[in-house]
Amino acid sequence: MLVDETHIEFAKLSDANEIGIMSKNDIERGLGWRYTPESVVKLIHDSEKNVVVARVASKLVGFGIMTYHEDQANLDLLAVKRNYQRMKIGTQIVQWLEKVAITAGVFNIFVQVRVSNTGAVAFYKRLGFLVLEEKKGYYRGIEAGIILAKSLRRMFNAQ
Numbered sequence: 001m002l003v004d005e006t007h008i009e010f011a012k013l014s015d016a017n018e019i020g021i022m023s024k025n026d027i028e029r030g031l032g033w034r035y036t037p038e039s040v041v042k043l044i045h046d047s048e049k050n051v052v053v054a055r056v057a058s059k060l061v062g063f064g065i066m067t068y069h070e071d072q073a074n075l076d077l078l079a080v081k082r083n084y085q086r087m088k089i090g091t092q093i094v095q096w097l098e099k100v101a102i103t104a105g106v107f108n109i110f111v112q113v114r115v116s117n118t119g120a121v122a123f124y125k126r127l128g129f130l131v132l133e134e135k136k137g138y139y140r141g142i143e144a145g146i147i148l149a150k151s152l153r154r155m156f157n158a159q
């Protein structure tokens with residue numbers, strides 16, 4: 001599949017169900033289900049958040065959720081469907097959200113990853129994130145979290 005076939009856009013309310021189910025199966029597994037379709041609908045309506053999806057043709061193949069604060073942002077959730085992984089779709093979603101962050105004057109993006117998710121840690125490092133610390137019991141007391149951050153200052157200056 002060509003990367004060019006991927007299209008990133010704001011999520012529609014009708015995407016909430018699929019996003020919630022992907023979160024349950026691919027991100028929150030074993031932790032309980034917080035990002036239900038109902039809560040995703042609220043996030044889509046939340047002005048501090050951007051919920052975006054990646055589509056190939058009209059099919060949803062990935063999503064990302066970013067919260068924007070005054071001068072920093074947090075990448076809350078990100079997932080790409082298994083059959084579409086390692087095709088740079090995750091990279092495109094993060095880059096799309098980073099561009100919005102830069103436009104909004106955000107200088108640092110934070111992200112948290114389950115300690116067992118070594119693939120995601122490798123992915124974020126590849127995108128320029130640095131590991132800040134590991135927090136014990138970060139995920140509902142069940143699993144440690146790795147906290148990563150990326151400075152957008154260089155990209156901001158290059159605009």
Ligand SMILES: CC(C)(COP(=O)(O)OP(=O)(O)OC[C@H]1O[C@@H](n2cnc3c(N)ncnc32)[C@H](O)[C@@H]1OP(=O)(O)O)[C@@H](O)C(=O)NCCC(=O)NCCS
Nearest residue numbers: 026078079080085086087088089090091119120122123126
């Ligand atoms: C993490 C995730 C979003 C990455 O999305 P993706 O579209 O597959 O990633 P990309 O194709 O853009 O990867 C870019 C680079 O990151 C690195 N990378 C990505 N996944 C990796 C993995 N599982 N192991 C090691 N490196 C990885 C590679 O360097 C890759 O480049 P390459 O394929 O040329 O080697 C995806 O694996 C996923 O949805 N995982 C399940 C949910 C999850 O863990 N979400 C993150 C926590 S919220």
